Amino acid sequence: MRPERTAEVERLRRLFRFFGTTQGAGRSPVYETLSEGVAGDESLLALLLETPEDQRRPSLLFAAVNLLLASRRDSELAAYYAIHGGRRAVDDQLVPTFAAFCGRHRDELARLLSQRSTQTNEIRRCVALRLGVDHVHRHWPGPVALVEVGASAGLNLLFDHYDYRLDGGTSSAVGGSSVVVSCEVRGSSGTGVRRTMPGITRRLGIDQHPIDPDDPDARAWLEAFIWPEQTGELATLRGAIALAAGASGVRVAAGDATTDTARILGELPGREPVVVFTASLLSYLTAPARTAFVAQLDEAARRRPVAWVFAEAPGLLATTALDIAALHGPLARRNSLYLVGAGLRGDGHRHDQLLGLADPYLRWISLARGPADDFQWVPAD
Numbered sequence: 001m002r003p004e005r006t007a008e009v010e011r012l013r014r015l016f017r018f019f020g021t022t023q024g025a026g027r028s029p030v031y032e033t034l035s036e037g038v039a040g041d042e043s044l045l046a047l048l049l050e051t052p053e054d055q056r057r058p059s060l061l062f063a064a065v066n067l068l069l070a071s072r073r074d075s076e077l078a079a080y081y082a083i084h085g086g087r088r089a090v091d092d093q094l095v096p097t098f099a100a101f102c103g104r105h106r107d108e109l110a111r112l113l114s115q116r117s118t119q120t121n122e123i124r125r126c127v128a129l130r131l132g133v134d135h136v137h138r139h140w141p142g143p144v145a146l147v148e149v150g151a152s153a154g155l156n157l158l159f160d161h162y163d164y165r166l167d168g169g170t171s172s173a174v175g176g177s178s179v180v181v182s183c184e185v186r187g188s189s190g191t192g193v194r195r196t197m198p199g200i201t202r203r204l205g206i207d208q209h210p211i212d213p214d215d216p217d218a219r220a221w222l223e224a225f226i227w228p229e230q231t232g233e234l235a236t237l238r239g240a241i242a243l244a245a246g247a248s249g250v251r252v253a254a255g256d257a258t259t260d261t262a263r264i265l266g267e268l269p270g271r272e273p274v275v276v277f278t279a280s281l282l283s284y285l286t287a288p289a290r291t292a293f294v295a296q297l298d299e300a301a302r303r304r305p306v307a308w309v310f311a312e313a314p315g316l317l318a319t320t321a322l323d324i325a326a327l328h329g330p331l332a333r334r335n336s337l338y339l340v341g342a343g344l345r346g347d348g349h350r351h352d353q354l355l356g357l358a359d360p361y362l363r364w365i366s367l368a369r370g371p372a373d374d375f376q377w378v379p380a381d
């Protein structure tokens with residue numbers, strides 16, 4: 001084997017093991033087991049080597065398989081996926097069954113892996129948006145426009161149409177919504193989030209590959225990112241898609257975060273502040289692209305106030321010149337978690353603040369105990 005190929009195979013093994021231990025463990029016995037299985041399977045690693053380098057992601061491989069399973073619910077592998085009606089517990093046949101399935105559908109998988117991109121729409125991340133909007137509202141009372149960059153299908157843009165169950169209690173956004181977002185609040189009681197929210201004057205998404213929730217194929221791809229055991233998440237996603245179908249005034253424009261954000265923000269009518277939300281966007285951008293994205297926000301903030309509300313890996317945020325002291329310390333190495341915060345820019349002022357440290361899917365959040373919190377009190381998950 002050529003040295004570059006050997007190095008790439010080793011990188012992929014580490015990547016899958018990292019995914020299995022940091023994301024699968026304790027949450028998805030199927031993906032935890034399969035991550036280790038892929039790391040040890042030469043033929044599955046060879047399949048990944050045939051795809052473009054930036055497409056060699058555990059989430060993408062698992063989603064591609066999941067998509068094929070959705071129309072093959074009677075297959076042996078689907079028996080391990082509760083979302084496809086399966087009831088079989090993880091056992092020593094899971095990895096061979098997965099490998100055999102991938103072998104049978106190798107061409108279809110190779111095509112999906114090279115053509116599709118990671119397109120989750122994780123509704124729970126609305127918890128971060130809700131916290132961020134609440135923070136912005138305390139500083140800038142009054143209505144705001146909402147733009148999500150990396151919006152996928154734009155379902156987070158309807159965050160104020162959902163109800164929230166935070167820490168078991170209900171902190172309702174609308175009351176009686178068909179979509180209820182649950183998140184455990186760790187290390188404190190309640191969130192301090194007020195029930196009142198600002199009026200949202202417009203809702204716009206920007207995405208490299210916008211997903212049309214009315215398109216059945218696009219919907220199926222979004223659903224493919226739901227993990228095998230997550231029957232509740234699947235119901236929430238379907239509920240949000242149904243809600244979006246009946247909503248007006250929500251649009252996701254095609255655009256690149258690094259080159260189009262300032263222009264698109266500049267085209268928004270009105271002078272009210274714009275809340276720009278990103279969740280799990282920065283990991284798709286190279287270091288220069290992250291700098292370019294932040295420069296786009298700075299440029300837009302020269303025309304009207306812009307608040308960047310984020311739920312992103314701390315190490316990536318540390319490269320974006322946010323004025324958050326804790327990002328210069330060990331917090332920047334906790335990349336299996338997401339930092340939730342807000343950076344307000346307007347009238348020549350800048351105010352960056354961290355709000356919480358959370359599981360990347362916002363299953364739980366620990367709220368900041370002060371502006372200088374470095375979250376060392378939050379144990380590794």
Ligand SMILES: C[S@@+](CC[C@H](N)C(=O)[O-])C[C@H]1O[C@@H](n2cnc3c(N)ncnc32)[C@H](O)[C@@H]1O
Pocket residue numbers: 117118119120121122123125149150151152153206207208209255256257258278279280281284285
């Ligand atoms: C992991 S998904 C997150 C979607 C959504 N924010 C959520 O939290 O569910 C990342 C999204 O970012 C988009 N994306 C990646 N790079 C981008 C770029 N340079 N410009 C705009 N969108 C991008 C992808 O197409 C994808 O929809």
